[in-house]
Amino acid sequence: MFLRSEAWRRAETTGLSPTQTQILALLVQRGPARVGAVADEIAVTQPTASDAVAALVRKGYVARRADPEDARAARLHPTAAGRRLAAELAVWPDALLGAIDALDPPEQAVFVKGLAKMIRALQMRGAIPVxxxxxxxxxxxxxxxxxxxxxxxxxxxxxAFGDxxxxxxxGDHLEADASAQRESWTRFNDAAA
Ligand code: SF4
Known part of the structure; x- marks a missing residue:
């Protein structure tokens, strides 16, 4: 509820819907992309992504430029104004940071590990992209x-690092192939059991 209300509160101040915010953040973090790739990444339909992109272009936060790999296609690029806004939006709300600080270090490790497991479970069910x-x-x-x-x-x-x-x-993630992911997942869980 907090995250949802925060998303809409920010929408009121920035004039961007949560979907537009997500697309802008994605383009800034991962670089220029086509509308179809954006839709896949944030798990929305292409028409929904297209509407949100059209609004971002109108507002001057995103620009369409020719795709160097296909002259008939366009890639979406964040503009300078879009990058500035994304940097402001990337700051986690104080209330959320305060709530995480309330956990002691071992609890934070369990929290992050649990989140990673939930994300993987959603990926395996095809509910979210990798x-x-x-x-x-x-x-x-x-x-x-x-x-x-x-x-x-x-x-x-x-x-070396901990949970x-x-x-x-x-940003440096490189997707492992399916069998390497399964092996890595087994070691991650078995050794911890
Ligand atoms: S490069 Fe891969 S293993 Fe290293 S921190 Fe990023 S996601 Fe984790």
Whole structure:
């Protein structure tokens, strides 16, 4: 309820609907994309994405430019104004940060790990597209270290980390193939059991 009411409260101040906000954030975080790819990423229909994109273009936050890979298609680019607005929107609300701070470090680790599991379960059911989380990443080495506080390894960063630092939307994520994901998931859970 908090997140939903926060999304609509922000909509009143920014003039963007939650879907428009999501699309703008996606384009800023992941770079230019076609409307179809945007629709897939945020799990809405193409007409819904097209309407939201048209509004963003009208408001000057997104521009359509020719796709270098296909002259008949267009890619959506965030404008400078769009990037500025996305940076403001990316700041988590104080109330949410305060609620997370109320958890002690072990509780935060359980919370993040639980979120990663829920996201993966939704992905496996096809309810949401693949998210950029560690457990689906080619670079993820679950329980690769003996240190109980930092058992996992990120081969991209070449660094050990613990459950609290599991990433839920990582810009360096590279999707592992299905069998590697299954193996990684088994190790992630078995070693923790
Ligand atoms: S690259 Fe990102 S998603 Fe992949 S293992 Fe490292 S931190 Fe996790």
């Amino acid at each position: 998210q950029r989380i560690c457990v689906s990443c080619r670079y993820f080495g679950p329980h690769a270290h003996a240190d109980a506080a930092q058992p996992h390894h990120c081969a991209f960063l070449d660094a 609290a630092a599991l990433r839920l939307d990582c």
